[in-house]
Amino acid sequence: MALTLHDIKVWNTGEVIDLIVPSDADESVDASALTIAPGFEDPHVHFRDPGQTYKESMISGCAAAASGGYTNVLIMPNTVPAMDGRKVRAGEPGASEVLDAGYDTVIDYLQHYEAAHDVKLPVRYDLCVCASKGRAGQEATDVADWIGYLPEHDDDRKDAYQLAHPVTAVSDDGAAVTPGILDQVFANVKESGLYLIEHCEHHDTGAVNEGPVSRKLGVPGIPEDTELRVVERDIDMARKTGVHVHFQHVSTAISFDAIRKAKAEGLPITCETAPHYIALSDEALLEYGTLAKMNPPLRSEADRQATIAAIADGTVDMLATDHAPHTMEEKERGFLDAPNGIIGLECAYGVCHKVLVDGGFISDERLIELMATAPAELMGHDKTDVTAVLDEYADAVPGDDRTKRVLNLGKVPGVEHVDLVVLDTAGAWTVDPEKFHSSARNTPFGGWHVTGRPLATIIGSELAFSRIDKED
Numbered sequence: 509m510a511l512t513l514h515d516i517k518v519w520n521t522g523e524v525i526d527l528i529v530p531s532d533a534d535e536s537v538d539a540s541a542l543t544i545a546p547g548f549e550d551p552h553v554h555f556r557d558p559g560q561t562y563k564e565s566m567i568s569g570c571a572a573a574a575s576g577g578y579t580n581v582l583i584m585p586n587t588v589p590a591m592d593g594r595k596v597r598a599g600e601p602g603a604s605e606v607l608d609a610g611y612d613t614v615i616d617y618l619q620h621y622e623a624a625h626d627v628k629l630p631v632r633y634d635l636c637v638c639a640s641k642g643r644a645g646q647e648a649t650d651v652a653d654w655i656g657y658l659p660e661h662d663d664d665r666k667d668a669y670q671l672a673h674p675v676t677a678v679s680d681d682g683a684a685v686t687p688g689i690l691d692q693v694f695a696n697v698k699e700s701g702l703y704l705i706e707h708c709e710h711h712d713t714g715a716v717n718e719g720p721v722s723r724k725l726g727v728p729g730i731p732e733d734t735e736l737r738v739v740e741r742d743i744d745m746a747r748k749t750g751v752h753v754h755f756q757h758v759s760t761a762i763s764f765d766a767i768r769k770a771k772a773e774g775l776p777i778t779c780e781t782a783p784h785y786i787a788l789s790d791e792a793l794l795e796y797g798t799l800a801k802m803n804p805p806l807r808s809e810a811d812r813q814a815t816i817a818a819i820a821d822g823t824v825d826m827l828a829t830d831h832a833p834h835t836m837e838e839k840e841r842g843f844l845d846a847p848n849g850i851i852g853l854e855c856a857y858g859v860c861h862k863v864l865v866d867g868g869f870i871s872d873e874r875l876i877e878l879m880a881t882a883p884a885e886l887m888g889h890d891k892t893d894v895t896a897v898l899d900e901y902a903d904a905v906p907g908d909d910r911t912k913r914v915l916n917l918g919k920v921p922g923v924e925h926v927d928l929v930v931l932d933t934a935g936a937w938t939v940d941p942e943k944f945h946s947s948a949r950n951t952p953f954g955g956w957h958v959t960g961r962p963l964a965t966i967i968g969s970e971l972a973f974s975r976i977d978k979e980d
Contacts, residue, residue, distance in 0.1 A: 510918060511964075511971065512536045513930065518894050519545035519876050525898065526905075528916040529964075531971055541934065545876045546892045547579025547927040547965060549883035550853065551705070552681070552756055552780065552828035558617060559588020559602030564833035564947050566621050566629060569853075572831070572946035574630040574973035576853040577879075577962025579927035581631060582887055584681040584705075585638040587614050592638035593654030615657050619673045630965070630972035632927070634887060636677040636705060639693045645686035649678075651696050658700060659888075676887055679705035681756065682803070684738045694749050703752035703776075703886075708738040708763065709804040715843045717790040717805040725793065727843045730805050732760045739763045743770045746777055754886060755779040757830050759804045761814030768823050778886060780828040783852055783859045785815050788952065796952035798839050802830075803848035819878070820869045826882040827875075829856045833948030851948045855939045857931070859953055861960030865933075872933050875960075880929070892927050917969035930964035930976070937961050 511531040515524050516539035527544055555569035573581050585591035588602035591614045596603040609624040611617040615635055622629055637654045641647045656662055657675040678697050680686075684707050685693050697704045711734045716722045718729025739755060743766060746753045758764060758779045770777045784802060789809040792800040800806055807815075818824045832849025839846050852859075857879065864870050870878075884891045901920045902913040917926060939956045941949040964974040 509534045510916075511974070511976070513539035513542065513544070515540040516930070517543045518898075519543050519931075520873055521895055523895070523898070524912065525902065526912060526914040528914065528918065529966055529971055530918040530969065535977070537976055539930070541932065542963065543872070543931045543933050544894060545929055545931060546880040546884070546894070547929045547967065548577045548857070548879045548962070549580040549887060549889065550578050550829050550831070551582045551677075551754075551826070551883045551886055552584065552782075553581045553831040553853070554584050554586065554833065554849070556833055557587065557621075558605035558614065561605075563835060566618070567625070567627060568945065568947040569831070569833070570629040570631040570633070572851070572853045572944060574965045575945045575962075576855070577857055577929040577931070577965055578631060578853060579929070579965060579967050579972070580633065580884070580887070580889060582634045582636055582677060583618065585636050585679060586643055586682045587618075589614055590638050590643040591615060591618070591635060592641050592643065592649045593657070594641065615654065615675065619657075620669045623669060630967065632967065633673055634676040635673060636679050636681070637675045639678050639680040639685050639696075639704070640689055643680050643682070645680065645683060645689070648689040648692035648696055651699055655700055658702070676702065677705050677754075678702050679707065681705060681707045683707055684710045690741075690745065694745050694751050697751050698749055703754055704742075705754050705756060706738065706742050708742065708755045708758065709735040710738055715805075716793055716801065717807050719790060719808055721790040721793055725843065732762060732807060732811065735760050735804055736762045736766060739766050743767075743775060743777060746770070746775050747773075750776065752776040752778070756828070757782045757785065757804060758818075758824070759785045759807050759815065760811050764814055764818040764823050771823070778825040779823070780826045781815050781819070781824050782828055782830045783856050784850060784952075785812065786819070786863050787859050788812070792952060798841070798843060798846035799850065799950060799952040801843060801846055801848055802850065816864065816867075816869055819864065824878070826886065827856070827860060827878045828883065829853050833946060834950045836949055839950050850951050851944070851946050852951070854944050854946065855951070855953050855956070855958065857962055858937065858939065858958035858960050859956065861933065862956075862958040866959055890925060892925070894928070897926060917966070920969060926966070926969045928966040929962050930966070932961050932963050934959060935961045
């Protein structure tokens with residue numbers, strides 16, 4: 509049995525093909541309005557497992573990712589206990605989830621999550637290890653505690669789960685690497701051959717962007733140069749060490765200017781921004797309240813426009829969601845006490861398409877590059893080259909006026925490496941958080957009318973998720 513998508517368009521060539529995907533039921537669909545592309549990849553998600561599964565779990569987080577068209581994600585290390593490679597201690601928060609499953613580190617637990625919980629997760633994932641022990645910023649992690657989890661380290665001793673979910677980056681996301689351990693962290697990253705994912709923002713006071721909105725709300729503000737100081741510091745470290753630094757959720761014009769100059773210098777610098785910095789300014793705080801409280805905070809309208817310009821001119825390498833689940837009860841605590849962050853996996857494409865493509869700033873093809881091929885390259889993944897797969901495995905079927913190629917994924921050798929997303933690039937829909945697959949609902953985008961939606965996610969040539977011909 510199979511799902512047959514007739515006359516679907518290849519994202520970067522425009523070729524029209526028939527795509528046959530193994531399925532639980534036989535279904536034939538007119539896909540002439542749809543596009544097939546490499547699956548999205550997100551280098552910045554928080555799934556709260558272990559330790560805070562009342563917010564999100566690996567199961568709900570991966571379901572949300574598949575719903576959003578993602579085939580691979582990178583899980584940040586602010587789990588509880590923190591993902592630092594050390595053995596967890598009985599009695600510490602979150603430790604029982606790891607120990608009761610029969611594992612002694614958070615990395616082992618997450619690598620073997622499917623075996624421990626007897627589930628099959630619908631998304632591939634890598635892991636990011638802490639820069640500091642306990643992610644406390646006091647002492648750099650020991651490379652010896654986590655280097656064995658890296659690809660090509662003792663691979664002959666690893667089981668299939670360990671091979672599938674390696675550690676591929678270092679970060680203390682949620683906080684910038686502290687000055688006292690900066691040199692050691694860069695030395696650790698260089699020794700391991702990984703890259704540093706830097707939360708490029710630090711402040712000790714303040715809850716929202718400093719400016720007219722913070723003053724109107726009567727809430728302490730965060731100056732925009734709190735981001736620039738970390739960016740400039742780490743650019744200087746990249747210059748000295750040669751370490752690849754990837755800046756997360758960049759949000760200010762002055763930071764983008766510094767990154768442009770570093771790239772022009774040829775330094776190993778990449779950066780991402782997130783849908784909320786494209787679509788919202790700090791004015792959104794007046795409408796959405798703490799649902800729009802982030803870290804870094806939403807910035808001025810001028811910074812929002814600068815963020816879009818940085819995407820358009822190529823300064824921004826990729827888009828990441830910073831998917832950060834919280835309960836609505838937590839978000840209702842007020843600006844000073846509510847946690848930072850929003851969920852984003854299930855509406856990222858629609859929001860970005862509405863602002864960037866419908867707004868005339870970039871093309872459909874460029875948006876796919878920002879959400880799929882560029883993050884895959886950062887994380888060291890093989891990108892699914894649709895045309896190459898067609899050239900190798902498709903059958904040519906003569907028609908009345910042309911010869912159309914037909915690709916049956918069920919007959920492709922090595923199909924485990926074919927990861928795709930089916931997109932309705934022009935489809936209009938309304939964001940409804942109550943229909944999300946995430947356990948969380950903390951988003952300001954509820955009720956937004958957007959365009960562009962992932963209709964099916966294909967992992968290893970099999971349907972991981974589909975809403976084709978469904979209301980959801």
